[in-house]
Amino acid sequence: MGGRTSILGASFAAALAVLVxxxxxxxxxxxQERIVAVTAERFKFTPAVIExxxxxxxxxxxxxxxxxxxxxxxxxNVDESIEPGKxxxxxxxxxxxxxxxxxxxxxxxxxxxxxxxxxxxxx
Ligand SMILES: [Cu+2]
Numbered sequence: 001m002g003g004r005t006s007i008l009g010a011s012f013a014a015a016l017a018v019l020v021x022x023x024x025x026x027x028x029x030x031x032q033e034r035i036v037a038v039t040a041e042r043f044k045f046t047p048a049v050i051e052x053x054x055x056x057x058x059x060x061x062x063x064x065x066x067x068x069x070x071x072x073x074x075x076x077n078v079d080e081s082i083e084p085g086k087x088x089x090x091x092x093x094x095x096x097x098x099x100x101x102x103x104x105x106x107x108x109x110x111x112x113x114x115x116x117x118x119x120x121x122x123x
Contacts, residue, residue, distance in 0.1 A: 033091070034058045040082045040104065041065035043111030050119045057093040070105030073119070079105050094121040 036058050039046045052058050062071050064084045071090065072079040080088050094100075104115035 032057075036060050038062045038071075039065050040069040040071065040115075042067070042109050043104075043115040045071075045102070045104075045115065045117045048117035050117065051122060052092070052094055052119070053122050054094055054097050057091060060090045060092060062088045062090065067108060068106055069108055069115070071102060072105035073100060073102040075100050078102075081106060092119065094119070097121050097123040 034052075034056065036047075036050055038050065038060050040062060041064065050058075050060065060071075062080070062082050063086070064082045067084060069082040070079060071082055071088065073090075076092070078090060080090060082088050098121050100119040100121070102117055102119065104112060108115065
């Protein structure tokens with residue numbers, strides 16, 4: 001319904017030609033897109049390693065178990081706030097194999113600096 005999907009071309013890392021489209025919060029994944037549920041809590045993401053195959057599109061459905069966090073993927077120009085009680089969807093399509101780090105971008109306490117993970121793209 002009037003969904004506006006912005007495509008962010010991300011060629012920041014030369015080895016990783018990756019496209020990310022932020023899914024509007026109202027739009028669910030389409031049939032062929034795999035959904036990966038991700039939780040954020042002090043001071044970790046679960047799963048901390050998100051695996052996908054090159055060329056595959058996944059929709060991350062991120063929820064907080066406690067307080068406000070952030071989901072930032074600098075290489076993909078993604079920085080979403082993760083509000084308690086809401087599902088934040090981030091659509092990721094990875095064209096090439098590689099490792100893409102992500103971390104919490106909202107200070108959430110003494111373990112905030114360790115709140116991080118990786119998207120691992122298999123060939
Ligand atoms: Cu946090």
